[in-house]
Amino acid sequence: MTLRELFAPFGLAAPDVEVRGVTHDSRRVEPGFVYVALPGRRFDGHAFVADAVARGAVAVAGARALSPGVPYLRLPETELRPALARLAAEFHGRPSEKLWVAGVTGTDGKTTTTFLLHHLLASSGRRTGMIGTVGYDAGAGLAFPEGHFTTPEAPEVQGLLARMVEGGLTHAVLEASSHALAQHRLDAVDFDLAVWTHLSPEHLDFHGDMEGYFRAKALLVERARLAVLNTACPYAMRLVHRPHLSYGPGGEFELLEVHEEAAGLAFAFASPEGRFETRLPMLGRYNAENALAALAAAYTAGVSPERAAAELPRFAGVPGRMQIVRTEPFRVVVDFAHTPKGLAATLSALRPTTEGRLVVVVGSAGERDPGKRAPLGRTAVELADLAVFTEEDSRSEPVEEILAELARGAEEASGREGKDYLLEPDRGRAIALAFELARPDDTVVLAGKGHERTLERENETLPWNEAALARKLLGLE
16 A cells, blocks of 8 residues: 555545555554554653654654654544554555454453354354454464553554454454543444443543443444343443344343353353253353353354354363363362452352362552552452462562552451461462362462463563463473
8 A cells, every 4th residue: 555545535645655554653663654643641652753754654643743754644633543543444455344343342251252252153164363352363373462452452453354354264353442442443443243241330540430431332332233232231221222132131142041060151041043051161150141142142143043052062261261270179260350349250150169168369460559459358368268369460569568458458357367368479389389278179269360471570571371380380281
């Protein structure tokens, strides 16, 4: 594509030079790139225009009065992010228009529902890609990106979709976070389907209030041709004016019975094609609801409920999300739960199928929401029989101070050190300690890191794979 073609829709005459990429990150600029200067909370992209040009940018888009020495597309600040999405999509040939694309949004359940839908589509013969929190699959298997975005920025989204098209894929499933929707990262994605899990208070520091949070999520449903809506979510029911299929109580897809077992779930569901029974190798009753959302979504793509029910038992799980590492003689589970609410949900889900004690290894991140540390400690001792408090990306903060706050919360809940909780700053040693103390029929939960591939300390960032470390300590690999 030439710069003239790329900028023509914006009414800016530009020379006929080749464009080799679009980015908002000046560090990624290479010769032939277009650089979009985004203002941000910490950094203003306009401050890096000269650096981008020095690196070979052939054009710049921004909102300030600048003379960068290359063609300059000046837009109102509010239009820069939409322009970034549009430029990236045009550069890559609008790849989403060549795929069937589903977006999955909601407060909880996005990742699991995304993986489940990807599995149901792929196992039924549809060549399917995926983009989400844990990683992405552009046709060559799951890859783990840098950073912890649920949804990447627009150039990365469009680039991955283009790779899917080039690789012959026909379907794609994307996690659509509220931040990504509000920040226009997905503006140029042509969605065939929107899947809504549920909405509860989160990210209100960014969205202001629940109404702002809802409006951001609703953008996905309003843009998609069809939606799959959860009848148990009052916010979802505000969107029934859109073309939709429903799941949940009274919906077209409905859970009829759920049985929790040590190695997973057995459940029956109603569908437009009748009643079916299936099994899901995941823990936690709420994952039956995530599976129901995926079943309904797959149905809109032509996967029959009968076929989907047959494929669910072969689901490989989600890295770091209620991931079973071992079941005997004691069960080991890796989960991403890193907030008091998330930890409570995880421990409550595991309690019914734990015959022995519930042991949890958990920490709290440095430089992040210190107010949650004491509540995490309190939740751990209230819902588990033994907690081992340890590091979790302590960064610049002394890990001992973070552990002291976890211990304070535990003490407030009448927990006693040595009986109800232990302190071990080194996460690897904490996990080993939990395994040493575990008895037959216990469940050991490794909470907080989940799928993440690094452990951040003050002076070092370690490669990290919690499930692999657990398997190594258990002698499984």
